[in-house]
Amino acid sequence: MKVFVILPILKHEAYEEITLKELSRVASKDMEIHVESLEKGPASIESAYDEALAVPGILELVRKAETQGFDAVIIDCMGDPGLEAAREIASIPVVGPCQASMAIASTIASRFSVVTILKNVVPLFHDLTLKYGVAEKIASVRTIEVPVLDLEKRWNEVKEALAREGREAVEKDGAEAIILGCTGMIGMAEELRDILKVPVVDPAPAALLVAEALVRLKLSQSRIKYPTPPEKVRKL
Amino acid sequence: MKVFVILPILKHEAYEEITLKELSRVASKDMEIHVESLEKGPASIESAYDEALAVPGILELVRKAETQGFDAVIIDCMGDPGLEAAREIASIPVVGPCQASMAIASTIASRFSVVTILKNVVPLFHDLTLKYGVAEKIASVRTIEVPVLDLEKRWNEVKEALAREGREAVEKDGAEAIILGCTGMIGMAEELRDILKVPVVDPAPAALLVAEALVRLKLSQSRIKYPTPPEKVRKL
Amino acid sequence: MKVFVILPILKHEAYEEITLKELSRVASKDMEIHVESLEKGPASIESAYDEALAVPGILELVRKAETQGFDAVIIDCMGDPGLEAAREIASIPVVGPCQASMAIASTIASRFSVVTILKNVVPLFHDLTLKYGVAEKIASVRTIEVPVLDLEKRWNEVKEALAREGREAVEKDGAEAIILGCTGMIGMAEELRDILKVPVVDPAPAALLVAEALVRLKLSQSRIKYPTPPEKVRKL
Amino acid sequence: MKVFVILPILKHEAYEEITLKELSRVASKDMEIHVESLEKGPASIESAYDEALAVPGILELVRKAETQGFDAVIIDCMGDPGLEAAREIASIPVVGPCQASMAIASTIASRFSVVTILKNVVPLFHDLTLKYGVAEKIASVRTIEVPVLDLEKRWNEVKEALAREGREAVEKDGAEAIILGCTGMIGMAEELRDILKVPVVDPAPAALLVAEALVRLKLSQSRIKYPTPPEKVRKL
Amino acid sequence: MKVFVILPILKHEAYEEITLKELSRVASKDMEIHVESLEKGPASIESAYDEALAVPGILELVRKAETQGFDAVIIDCMGDPGLEAAREIASIPVVGPCQASMAIASTIASRFSVVTILKNVVPLFHDLTLKYGVAEKIASVRTIEVPVLDLEKRWNEVKEALAREGREAVEKDGAEAIILGCTGMIGMAEELRDILKVPVVDPAPAALLVAEALVRLKLSQSRIKYPTPPEKVRKL
Amino acid sequence: MKVFVILPILKHEAYEEITLKELSRVASKDMEIHVESLEKGPASIESAYDEALAVPGILELVRKAETQGFDAVIIDCMGDPGLEAAREIASIPVVGPCQASMAIASTIASRFSVVTILKNVVPLFHDLTLKYGVAEKIASVRTIEVPVLDLEKRWNEVKEALAREGREAVEKDGAEAIILGCTGMIGMAEELRDILKVPVVDPAPAALLVAEALVRLKLSQSRIKYPTPPEKVRKL
The missing domain is CATH 3.40.50.1860 (Rossmann fold)
Structure with a gap:
């Protein structure tokens, strides 16, 4: 494959x-x-x-x-x-990864929080979760206020912030699981899971x-939901 | 202005x-x-x-x-x-026009149908109405199966199809008003309103x-919902 | 007009x-x-x-x-x-004004708070927003605890309270815009907007x-939603 | 009592x-x-x-x-x-009776239909069920097109129409129970229940x-939901 | 009876x-x-x-x-x-009692909180209220952290905890009424009601x-919702 | 594994x-x-x-x-x-399999139908989908009216019925994908997919x-959602 x-x-x-x-x-x-x-x-x-x-x-x-x-x-x-x-x-x-990680999370918890990078992207999650029909399952979207391109440079700070926000999500917002809210956080789920004692979903994996x-399962996206675009002039 | x-x-x-x-x-x-x-x-x-x-x-x-x-x-x-x-x-x-026409429609009816061009775009309305939080107000999305670029050429056929689908929306789907589902149908609302005896909203107007x-009202989009994108390299 | x-x-x-x-x-x-x-x-x-x-x-x-x-x-x-x-x-x-201001607000924000007069009227908003199908968009309904008839007399106090509750709505409740919750507050939106840096909708305008x-647009309320009352004896 | x-x-x-x-x-x-x-x-x-x-x-x-x-x-x-x-x-x-009969119905079925008098009142049920938070439980609102004041005069016709619409509600709309949609239909529930073989709720009883x-149970309406109106001048 | x-x-x-x-x-x-x-x-x-x-x-x-x-x-x-x-x-x-007490509560309040025994059972209420279609009416589920079998032994502590959590539910969560969240708390509603000044529903009564x-009313559960199980071998 | x-x-x-x-x-x-x-x-x-x-x-x-x-x-x-x-x-x-197949289906379609065995089990799906928070995604639950224990004996009849109900689900109910509604139908998805031209999800696989x-992914059910039961006497 x-x-x-x-x-x-x-x-x-x-x-x-x-x-x-x-x-x-x-x-x-x-x-x-x-x-x-x-x-x-x-x-x-x-x-x-x-x-x-x-x-x-x-x-x-x-x-x-x-x-x-x-x-x-x-x-x-x-x-x-x-x-x-x-x-x-x-x-x-x-x-x-957003849709996939929420599908996976919904098989192990009924409410989960996303911990992501910046306040700027919170509205994007709001719209995505409505579009995907999972908005009711979102306990909160929290941010660590570190831009994507700084994630690797500030690894330790990022870990601490994820742990802090993840804990708040569990204790205050009613999250039963956490989804890492940026694929740039890849590889951090396992450690966080050990700290928080709740499932932490890494979206890219x-x-x-x-x-x-x-x-x-020999499945692909539904052609009714995603029909082939009609032929026409498209100037790129 | x-x-x-x-x-x-x-x-x-x-x-x-x-x-x-x-x-x-x-x-x-x-x-x-x-x-x-x-x-x-x-x-x-x-x-x-x-x-x-x-x-x-x-x-x-x-x-x-x-x-x-x-x-x-x-x-x-x-x-x-x-x-x-x-x-x-x-x-x-x-x-x-989609968001605006639904906002206007929601001030005169509690459920409305969209009559649009092709089956292909029905899923786009599904997602948009979820994102805009108006999905519950949509009685149905019906289509006339005429591509955008044929609308003006087939004006009479289009009118008849709009009347037919609009009537079905009212009689079978519970629509209290109709929204024209393509800005290419501009100018057709008034005639249709006279035929159907329900409000017909023309989205571009x-x-x-x-x-x-x-x-x-000196209002513009909320900066919390639509924050200014952070500065960064963007290669076009 | x-x-x-x-x-x-x-x-x-x-x-x-x-x-x-x-x-x-x-x-x-x-x-x-x-x-x-x-x-x-x-x-x-x-x-x-x-x-x-x-x-x-x-x-x-x-x-x-x-x-x-x-x-x-x-x-x-x-x-x-x-x-x-x-x-x-x-x-x-x-x-x-309630329905209209929420329709306008929904074109610039996806979640908004109402800041109104007294706790007494909060349940009325709860019912209205359910009836209008916008309950999901309401971040909170906050009150300044000033009765309608005191609004003009206590203008400065009212302004301060609106600013305070508006800020809380934005910072704690996730409001992206504010709707003034009483038509008696007319004229206060602009100043509040400058303070809060979010859209503030004045309901009567x-x-x-x-x-x-x-x-x-030559539109009026749908006769299907609001049918003409049948003729009958009505003793006033 | x-x-x-x-x-x-x-x-x-x-x-x-x-x-x-x-x-x-x-x-x-x-x-x-x-x-x-x-x-x-x-x-x-x-x-x-x-x-x-x-x-x-x-x-x-x-x-x-x-x-x-x-x-x-x-x-x-x-x-x-x-x-x-x-x-x-x-x-x-x-x-x-509307709120009460829906509360009772919700203890014996998860979806029910209302069979009422005239198309004119269907929008009123739409708004009421939203306000009461039971809209999701309504399979349909059907009408027999007999005005209230004719109900007793046209008793047999009414019964037949109730049976016909009740049956459609069960077979086509997914109703698991029926609520009589007008207190003027009082006394008709039992017979209808025998015909339809589903619970039929008479709203006034x-x-x-x-x-x-x-x-x-020594309970009454919540004062938080229904606060005592403030004292003021009210000219009747 | x-x-x-x-x-x-x-x-x-x-x-x-x-x-x-x-x-x-x-x-x-x-x-x-x-x-x-x-x-x-x-x-x-x-x-x-x-x-x-x-x-x-x-x-x-x-x-x-x-x-x-x-x-x-x-x-x-x-x-x-x-x-x-x-x-x-x-x-x-x-x-x-859960379904019945929520039906009764919904006739006197539009949002209510459950105050129950242990954190362990909170997810059960989450699922039940979704299944019963009343999740939107639940302001919160709070716990007193006393196991069922200790309730009678620790009566006074239980009362105090119920009053404390009930008050928080009203003041912070927006509850308009309280439902006792365990039938083992039977008999405590009246006293609590006097303290909290909101309706308190005792589920077993x-x-x-x-x-x-x-x-x-000669009603029973709908056979469409609860059909008779088909005959078959069942080894107990 | x-x-x-x-x-x-x-x-x-x-x-x-x-x-x-x-x-x-x-x-x-x-x-x-x-x-x-x-x-x-x-x-x-x-x-x-x-x-x-x-x-x-x-x-x-x-x-x-x-x-x-x-x-x-x-x-x-x-x-x-x-x-x-x-x-x-x-x-x-x-x-x-119900929860898992709906999670998988939700990654390739936004609305899907379940085609299952008997009318008797339709209410069970109603409750399950509410509990799992996917009720909005269910276009319909259709049945072939064949009991589980007859499925293998009446394989050809079952296939035809699945194709017929699946087609109706797509054409009339708005399904974008089909979920087989009984694990006893295992193995039938692929053939059905070829007939219907939409994804067909086999729940056990x-x-x-x-x-x-x-x-x-080293994930398991959340202990917050599914806490370990307290120790106590349990007589079996």
């Missing part, structure tokens, strides 16, 4: 490496993982504006993945940018497992 | 003209309306994919409108493409009136 | 004047505004009981407005008293703009 | 009698039932307008009931007109039993 | 006695109440696991009640264990009154 | 075999699957009563699975009987993949 992981930001070696490393840890043996970033787009995704600029590049990579015979695509950002458009133009399953499940 | 109307498709004289004409009919005397289409993008919007391709051009025009001193912007497509990103980067109000209301 | 504004309380010169003045500030040039109070009813509206007593007088004025050729009616109280009955007996649009939008 | 039943319409001997007779059938032995109609108001209630005109008279009778030492009041109309105002001014429990339950 | 009250725990004299005594206080004169405990099952119910172990014994007693000519059954535990299965195999009404209402 | 599959019915060779065979088809190479039926319980599960009788045996097998070192448990029935109790007493993940995902 070959999975194409789109890192929908300008090339960033460190994120490509850690993403590949962490995804490989949970992948089944026969899985081949390819991680690729954008040539044009934003350096990180922290607004609807960033998402909008990333989408054209994402859609190109989705086409490439299908052409090259991949079995599934992951758009590796917690905002699931371009997910609907990508699903319309692909026949292989396209998976978004969750997306990988959902992608694998869909492929093995 | 100056309102900038973005027609988020490749230049199409007929649509530009009829849009300007119909909007001018409902505008107050001191309003100046400018209609402008995209240089790059899709010929029409009938999928999430089309929307994704239109957004970069929309965002450019939003910046242009603000720079040139317009008081408000309308993204003249019923899918409200790029609305969130546009609001993040603008300080003047940016209005989407509704958007214009909402834009005017916001400007006169 | 002529709009009839019903002040659904016993005659109160100061409120009539300020209402006319503030509405005139946002009205378009060709709009004629008539403000009229009740001959029988409560001195102010702070309970369902007050509303019930105001309704017969409101309905009389609605009939008068239509007979005298007005284009629209506003029932100028945040509880929208008698709105359904008024719409049943009128063919011109009848607008309620919002109602006026919605009324104007409906008239210009 | 003494229960005051307000028939919120102009005096109508037949309805007073049948109401008393049918309520007495389900009442416990020690219950004393008093039925009283309005001196001013509508001949029947089939619109929000009728409700508005009935409310002042209802409130007078509510005061009378409390003054005369009754233990509970029932506002005997399926629209529960004036319920909130009545509860504000009374300390004894005031019960509405249900209201009586809820009133009795509240009195015996 | 004869009502069979199943105490779904291992025999516990004190609870049997106080239950009988308190139920008798609110029962009508002609009611005969029989209280019976389980021979096999848990000593108390504080988890889904306890509920699961209690159900087989409950179902046996339900059959016994119907065979012996009782008019109604109450499963006297706030978790309503086995309610669905019991209703499938009985034709007489089977009533659960509420269930008794609902059972009586159903019997007098 | 070792997964214990509980077939919560009396031993039935054919179902054990086909379940093992079909699950093995989608399992990863290193997975060991053990299928075991009940010694006491119902021959099939078609009511809440059947579920109640199956639960004690299920709980015994859950303990056995954990003791014997399995990594996860599947309760292989579409009603997820005993899921909450099982999760309370286990530390390894316990997965229910979906449960297996979710179980595998949880194990690989």
Whole structure:
């Protein structure tokens, strides 16, 4: 099974490496993982504006993945940018970490909190969870106020902040589980779980497992929900 | 008051003209309306994919409108493409016809149906109405199965189909009012209202009136909901 | 365009004047505004009981407005008293400030708080927002604990309290915008907006703009939602 | 225990009698039932307008009931007109047949249909069920298109229509139980239950039993939800 | 009228006695109440696991009640264990205190809190209120952290804790009424009501009154919602 | 990885075999699957009563699975009987096919229908989907009216009925995907998918993949949602 992981930001070696490393840890043996970033787009995704600029590049990579015979695509950002458009133009399953991690979380808890990067992206989660029909399950969306591109540099501070906000989510907001709210936090779930004593879902690995499940179950996005776009002039 | 109307498709004289004409009919005397289409993008919007391709051009025009001193912007497509990103980067109000027409409809009816072009776009309305928190008010989304670019050519057929589907919406689905589900249907509301005896909301004129209301009330999109995107490298 | 504004309380010169003045500030040039109070009813509206007593007088004025050729009616109280009955007996649009201000607010924010007068009226908002299908958008209903008839006398205290509760709504309750919860607070929105840095909706002006939008769009309340009452004996 | 039943319409001997007779059938032995109609108001209630005109008279009778030492009041109309105002001014429990019958129905079924008189009142149920938080439990609201004042004259036709619409509600709409949608249908539930083989709730008797339950449990409406109206000038 | 009250725990004299005594206080004169405990099952119910172990014994007693000519059954535990299965195999009404007390509470308040025993059972209420369609009405579920079997021993501590948590529910969570969250708290409602000045619903008495209402109204659970189980081999 | 599959019915060779065979088809190479039926319980599960009788045996097998070192448990029935109790007493993940298949379906469609065996079980799905917070995603629950124990005997009839009801679900109810509503239908999804051209989710294989995902992600049910039951006397 070959999975194409789109890192929908300008090339960033460190994120490509850690993403590949962490995804490989949970992948089944026969899985081949390819991680690729954008040539044009934003350096990180922290607004609807960033998402909008990333989408054209994402859609190109989705086409490439299908052409090259991949079995599934992951758009590796917690905002699931371009997910609907990508699903319309692909026949292989396209998976978004936000939707996937919430599906996984809903099988082990009935209410969960997202702990994410910046206040700026809280409204994006509000809209996404409404669109996905899981808004009732969200206990809270909390932030650590560290921008994406600082996450790796400020690893220890990030861990502490995640633990602090995660604990508040559990104790004050009624969260029964935590979802890491940025795929840039990849690899932090296990440690956090040990501290908080509740399930902590790492969205990119969750997306990988959902992608694998869909492929093995021979399922892909519904063509009724994501119909093939009609032919027409499109000037790029 | 100056309102900038973005027609988020490749230049199409007929649509530009009829849009300007119909909007001018409902505008107050001191309003100046400018209609402008995209240089790059899709010929029409009938999928999430089309929307994704239109957004970069929309965002450019939003910046242009603000720079040139317009008081408000309308993204003249019923899918409200790029609305969130546009609001993040603008300080003047940016209005989407879908959101605006549903706000207007909700002041005269508690349940309404959308009659739109193609089955393909029904899922887009599903997601939009969830995101806007009005899904409970939607009695149904019905289609006439005419592509956007055929609307003006097949005007009579379109009218008949709107009347037929509108009537079904009222009689079978419990609609108390109808919203035209494509800004390409502009100008058809009044005739349909006379036939169906229920309010029929024309989305682009509704958007214009909402834009005017916001400007006169000195209101614009909330910065908490639509925060200014952080500075960063963005390669276009 | 002529709009009839019903002040659904016993005659109160100061409120009539300020209402006319503030509405005139946002009205378009060709709009004629008539403000009229009740001959029988409560001195102010702070309970369902007050509303019930105001309704017969409101309905009389609605009939008068239509007979005298007005284009629209506003029932100028945040509880929208008698709105359904008024719409049943009128063919011109009848607008309620609560419903109208929430429709306007929903075009610029997804969650908003109401800051109103007394704890007593909080349950009325609870019921109204459920009835209007906007309960999910309400971040909170906060009160300043000043009775309607004291608002003008205690203007400075009121302003401070509005600022304090508005800030709490934004910081603690997740409000992205504020709606003034009493039409007696008319004229305070702009100053509050400057303090809070979020949109503040003044309900009576919002109602006026919605009324104007409906008239210009040639729309009125749906006869399916608000059918004409059957003929029968009614002893008054 | 003494229960005051307000028939919120102009005096109508037949309805007073049948109401008393049918309520007495389900009442416990020690219950004393008093039925009283309005001196001013509508001949029947089939619109929000009728409700508005009935409310002042209802409130007078509510005061009378409390003054005369009754233990509970029932506002005997399926629209529960004036319920909130009545509860504000009374300390004894005031019960509405719509709310009470839906509470009873929800203990034996999860989805039920209302079969009522005229299309005109369907929107009133829509609003009431939203306000009461039971809208999700309503499978449908169906009508027999017989005005209230014709119910007793056209008894056989009414029965047939109730059976027909009740059956459709069960077979097509997913109703697990039926609520008679007008207190003027009192006494028809048992026969209908035998025909349809599903529970059929008669709203006035249900209201009586809820009133009795509240009195015996020493419960009344919450003062937080229904606060005592503040003192002020009220000109009647 | 004869009502069979199943105490779904291992025999516990004190609870049997106080239950009988308190139920008798609110029962009508002609009611005969029989209280019976389980021979096999848990000593108390504080988890889904306890509920699961209690159900087989409950179902046996339900059959016994119907065979012996009782008019109604109450499963006297706030978790309503086995309610669905019991209703499938009985034709007489089977009533659960959780569902019944919430139905009663919803006729006097629109939002209420449950004050119960242990944090462990909070998720059970979450699921129950979703299943019953009343989740929106729940202001909060608070706990006093006293296990069921300690309730009577620590009566004074329990009262104080109920008052404290009840007050918080009213002041902080927006509760308009309180429901005692364990049938083992029977008899404490009245005192608490006097302290808190809001309605306090005692679930077992509420269930008794609902059972009586159903019997007098000749209603029982809907066979569509609770169909008779098909015949088949069942090895016990 | 070792997964214990509980077939919560009396031993039935054919179902054990086909379940093992079909699950093995989608399992990863290193997975060991053990299928075991009940010694006491119902021959099939078609009511809440059947579920109640199956639960004690299920709980015994859950303990056995954990003791014997399995990594996860599947309760292989579409009603997820005993899921909450099982999760309370286990530390390894316990997965229910209903919850798991709906989680999987929600990643590829926003609305789906369940096609199941008998009308009798429709209310069980109603309650389950409310409890799981996915009721809004259910387009319909349709039935083929074939009892569980006849499924294999009437394979061709079953296939035709599934195709017919699946098609109606898509064309009339708005389903974008289908979930097989009984784990006894295992193995039929692929053929049905080819006929209907929409995703068809087979619940037991979906449960297996979710179980595998949880194990690989080192996740298990939240202890806050499913706390360990307190120690106490429990007489079995």
